[in-house]
Amino acid sequence: MANILVTGGAGYIGSHTCVELLNAGHSVVVFDNLSNSSEEALVRVQALTAKSLIFVEGDIRDANALDQVFAAHQIDAVIHFAGLKAVGESQQIPLVYFDNNIAGSISLVQAMQRANVFNLVFSSSATVYDEANISPLNEDMPTGMPSNNYGYTKLIVEQMLQKLAIADARWSIALLRYFNPVGAHKSGRIGEDPQGIPNNLMPYVTQVAVGRREKLSIFGQDYDTVDGTGVRDYIHVVDLANAHLCALNNRLEAAGCRAWNIGTGNGSSVLEVKNTFEQVNGVAVAFEFAPRREGDVATSFADNARAIAELGWKPQYTLEDMLADSWNWQKQNPEGYKK
Numbered sequence: 629m630a631n632i633l634v635t636g637g638a639g640y641i642g643s644h645t646c647v648e649l650l651n652a653g654h655s656v657v658v659f660d661n662l663s664n665s666s667e668e669a670l671v672r673v674q675a676l677t678a679k680s681l682i683f684v685e686g687d688i689r690d691a692n693a694l695d696q697v698f699a700a701h702q703i704d705a706v707i708h709f710a711g712l713k714a715v716g717e718s719q720q721i722p723l724v725y726f727d728n729n730i731a732g733s734i735s736l737v738q739a740m741q742r743a744n745v746f747n748l749v750f751s752s753s754a755t756v757y758d759e760a761n762i763s764p765l766n767e768d769m770p771t772g773m774p775s776n777n778y779g780y781t782k783l784i785v786e787q788m789l790q791k792l793a794i795a796d797a798r799w800s801i802a803l804l805r806y807f808n809p810v811g812a813h814k815s816g817r818i819g820e821d822p823q824g825i826p827n828n829l830m831p832y833v834t835q836v837a838v839g840r841r842e843k844l845s846i847f848g849q850d851y852d853t854v855d856g857t858g859v860r861d862y863i864h865v866v867d868l869a870n871a872h873l874c875a876l877n878n879r880l881e882a883a884g885c886r887a888w889n890i891g892t893g894n895g896s897s898v899l900e901v902k903n904t905f906e907q908v909n910g911v912a913v914a915f916e917f918a919p920r921r922e923g924d925v926a927t928s929f930a931d932n933a934r935a936i937a938e939l940g941w942k943p944q945y946t947l948e949d950m951l952a953d954s955w956n957w958q959k960q961n962p963e964g965y966k967k
């Protein structure tokens with residue numbers, strides 16, 4: 629069993645990954661500045677698993693704080709979730725994104741190197757692929773220039789980590805390219821709790837269903853897809869969390885830097901998601917059609933064969949499971965962690 633440092637561990641994907649790590653018997657140190665999360669998530673992670681973790685409140689751009697964590701705990705590997713992720717905001721305050729996501733990642737790997745820790749799993753995104761690629765997207769397809777600054781930070785960090793692993797064979801780095809994480813832990817005790825107006829489809833749908841928002845705007849109805857609405861590869865956050873454990877095992881045994889897509893391999897349209905949500909949960913989701921959102925592609929879904937073959941990972945949850953679990957979380961926590 630390993631001692632894992634989880635940056636951004638109080639966040640949506642991080643908290644679900646902490647549950648799986650603790651259940652698998654690993655020791656967990658969470659390092660998070662709580663800029664987009666609540667410590668309550670970690671209280672619940674510990675209650676759910678009946679295991680404790682160590683929480684250190686700190687910023688990945690703070691070298692001293694990181695050095696203290698590595699000095700105090702014998703860390704074997706790092707899972708790096710910490711960063712900012714709002715696409716629209718990244719267009720308005722690019723420097724804040726470059727600083728948190730790029731400078732923050734540099735600061736983290738520098739601290740790892742000082743501490744002689746060379747195993748890293750990095751949260752990347754399907755947004756790094758060139759938009760000209762036709763889905764299913766596989767890891768050998770070319771990356772492009774993401775249309776937004778958030779995506780740009782993911783691409784830069786990926787490239788930086790690839791170059792680092794070439795220059796120094798001690799590094800072993802997994803780049804996990806997430807497709808669209810949704811869902812929540814079965815218990816409904818932890819889930820996605822976006823601040824302000826949600827940018828993403830799933831939390832918007834659940835907030836309409838719970839009465840916090842009036843109606844969903846469906847961005848575009850004239851895409852070249854099954855019903856004209858955008859198609860994405862939704863992946864249950866618990867399946868995604870488990871991919872990190874598989875990647876960790878792989879990286880503790882191999883050197884170099886390698887990318888894996890983490891998606892189900894199935895595309896679902898926005899209308900399909902809305903309609904299935906209504907059917908599975910027996911609640912109505914008011915909606916209207918709105919113009920396309922700038923920067924959106926018609927279709928994006930994964931070829932996940934590499935992750936299945938090399939990581940021994942396999943997604944377990946259906947779209948119905950994802951939508952039921954998202955709703956279970958939202959209806960139990962209408963205001964998120966604020967109660």
Ligand code: NAD
Nearest residue numbers: 636639640641660661662663664665687688710711751753
């Ligand atoms: P999240 O905002 O819920 O979690 C990120 C966590 O990092 C938060 O707890 C936040 O407080 C913390 N954090 C931010 N900046 C920090 C800093 N400078 N120092 C320390 N902590 C900091 O987001 P999430 O959905 O859980 O995403 C986790 C990672 O996965 C992010 O890197 C994100 O970009 C990436 N990702 C997310 C998605 C998605 O759709 N959710 C898709 C692809 C990739």
Ligand code: UFG
Nearest residue numbers: 753754755827828829830832845846847858859860898924
């Ligand atoms: N959508 C709506 N209405 C909304 C929100 C979204 O119709 O209120 C549509 C979008 O147009 C898109 C689909 O729902 O067709 C999914 O949109 P999301 O915003 O949930 O997800 P994206 O695919 O745009 O973005 C996600 C992550 C990003 C990541 C990107 C990579 O949120 O972090 O995938 O493809 F960069």
